[in-house]
Amino acid sequence: MQVSPLVWGVTILVILGLLAFDFFVHVRKAHTPTLREAAIWSSLYVGVAVLFGVVVWVFGGTEMGSEYFAGYVTEKALSVDNLFVFLIIMSSFRVPREDQQKVLLFGIVFSLVARTGFIFLGSALINSFAWVFYLFGLILLITAGNLLKPEGEESHSADNFIIRLARKLFHTTDYYDGDKLFTLDKGKRAMTPMLLVMVAIGGTDLLFALDSIPAIFGLTQNVYIVFTATVFSLLGLRQLYFLLDGLLDRLVYLSYGLAAILGFIGVKLILHALHENNVPFVNDGNPVPVVVISTGLSLGVIVGVLIVTVVASVRSPRGKAQSAISGARRHATAYLDLGYTADLAERDRIYNKLLAEEQQLRELTPKYRQLVREEQQLMDLVQRAHTEHDDFLSR
Structure with missing residues (x-):
């Protein structure tokens, strides 16, 4: 199916309209989204994406529809994994809760621009050089292997080279001035941490694009x-961030599921490269007779792996323990951080979350309760949060 310039134009206008609507209706005024608000709007964005896929299926045919849904599900799963890194970066910069929406929206817009550039560059390379399929396949296999390596929060630290260079070259503050990017500090114009966190988010978006674009080109070469x-x-990633708050740590096997998916697509790309081979030193430049993996099979494998990954994570005692430990640490830290938010209702929400997570820790099996007892720093942090809350109530 050839997509006309008119369809491209209408599609781009709709996307720009959705981004403008998101900014002016939800993000422009700083606030912390409620769980209900995040659930409603996240569902609406997923609904729009599914409706668009149905339209593609009807007018473009089964093959094109299957390619869209396979690509959408894969990219959505990768975007959820990206939320872990966004959470770490915003925690590192101590971004006030009510201003996190603007940081996320900036990250989404930057990601859209960066990935659009990579998409058209990738398309041009594929159309000119068939060997690019080998390269993309190799990238995905390496990425899949890296996902299997154990990583801590330090591996995604926001204190990277670009941030250190910015702090060295420019006058920066250690405090926020609302959502302003620049402020006056001792009579001098200075960058706020808000600008630095946006730089950090933008940098990670570029790295994410290097993984996600080869993955989707492994499922379809239709640029549209x-x-x-x-x-x-x-779209909708901002709402999903607040909807999954507290549940991200529970998906302990997500990296394994994504590794399986990216590895599968990497193999599919290499098989496709062999099938279309024109590289002189491979089979004398002739195509190699290999099995070609259909789009329908790809969609089935992707959905199946994600279902198994999510169910296994949710039912896992390890996932429950990790979620409670990470959540208690995060919420105790947030409660003690006076710069976290000025919203008293948000502070009550954080403290209630902490109480619920402490209850979950008490309900853990002896094996995992022992892990909690060994984390003396966590226990001290939680106790300080209780002391601060008691002092607040007595004022």
């Missing part, structure tokens, strides 16, 4: 499908 599946997977 690649573009729309990528864009719709990112």
Whole structure:
């Protein structure tokens, strides 16, 4: 199916309209989204993406529809994994809760621009050089292997080279001035941490694009499908961040599921490269007779792996323990951080979350309760949060 310039134009206008609506209706005025608000709008964005996929299926045919849904599901899963890193970065910069929406929206817009550039660059390379399929396949296999390596929060630290360079070259403050990027500090114009965190988010978005774009090109080479599946997977990511708050730590096997998916797509790309081979030193430049993996099979494998991954994570005692430990540490830290938010209702929400997580820790099996007892720093942090809360009530 050839997509006309008119369809491209209408699609881009709709996307720009959704981004403008998101900013002016939800993000422009700083506030902390409620769980209900996040659930409603996240569902609406998923609904729009699914409706668009149905339209593609009806007018573009089964093959094109399957390619869109396979690409959308894969990119959505990768975007959820990206939320872990966003959470770490914003925690590192101590971004006030009510201003996190603007940081996320900036990250989404930057990601859209960066990935659009990568999409058209990738398309140009694929059309000119068939060996690019080998390269993309190798990138995905390496990425899949890296996902299997154990990582801590330090591996995604926001204190990277660009941030250190910015702090060295420019006058920066250690405090926020609302959502302003610049402020006056001792009579001098200075950058606020808000600008630095946006730089950190933008930098990680570029790295994410290097993984996600080869993945979706492994499912389809239709540029329109690649573009729309990528864009719709990112729209609604802001709402999903607040909806999954507290549940991200529970997905302990997500990296394994993503590794399996990226490895599968990497193999699919290499098989496709062999099938279309024109590289002189491979089979004398002739195509190699290999099995070609269909889009339908790809979609089934992707959905199946994600279902198994999520169910296994949710039912895992390890996932429950990790979620409670990480949540208690995060919420105790947030409660003790006076710069976290000025909203008293948000502080009550954080403290109630901490109480619920402490209850979950008490209900753990002896094996995992022992892990909690060994984390003396966590226990001290929680106790300080209780002391601070008691002092607040007595004022």
